[in-house]
Amino acid sequence: MSVLDTAKARSSVRAYTEQTVEEEKLQKILEAAHVAPTAANMQPVRLVVVRSKEGLLAVSKSANIYGATVAVVVCADKSKAWTRPFDGMVTTDIDATILTDHMMLTATDLGLGSVWICYFNPDVLKQGLNLPRNLEPINILALGYSAEPKADKERHSQTRIAMDELVQYK
């Protein structure tokens, strides 16, 4: 599949089967995160892969992960991220998000479902996973085998704003 075809095939999956994600597939997803770019190559992101029953229960106390069998908690250390000198903007969230997107598209390519989750209680998550103080959870990527019918690849003309609203040329 081309990257565009993969992007069109991806959709948020909010129901999963109990089928375990194969180790090989998980490692490919993590490799996609590993090769992702970060600002000035500062690499402030750290991934916590949660797949034990206890771990998933802890994550579920902070967020709805829809019965996913893997939750990758994408964290970052602000002090390690690049800062733009003009206005002090720190790229932590951007860096974490690029890694998340790389993983999400790779999951689709491997036939897995996923959903990106930001609706979580950070304090509950940090405590539940015993995250070190320097790590801020930014995204959760829930992964697993979808229990939903496949989304229509052509749905975006209905579910997204029009191209001419999205894009302007100057």
Ligand SMILES: Cc1cc2nc3c(=O)[nH]c(=O)nc-3n(C[C@H](O)[C@H](O)[C@H](O)COP(=O)(O)O)c2cc1C
């Ligand atoms: C930054 C971000 C945060 C999101 N947070 C959540 C979330 O907490 N829970 C959830 O069910 N979906 C979440 N989503 C999924 C979006 O709701 C979904 O991507 C959007 O509605 C478009 O649908 P699609 O992914 O099926 O194309 C999030 C997506 C993004 C990009």
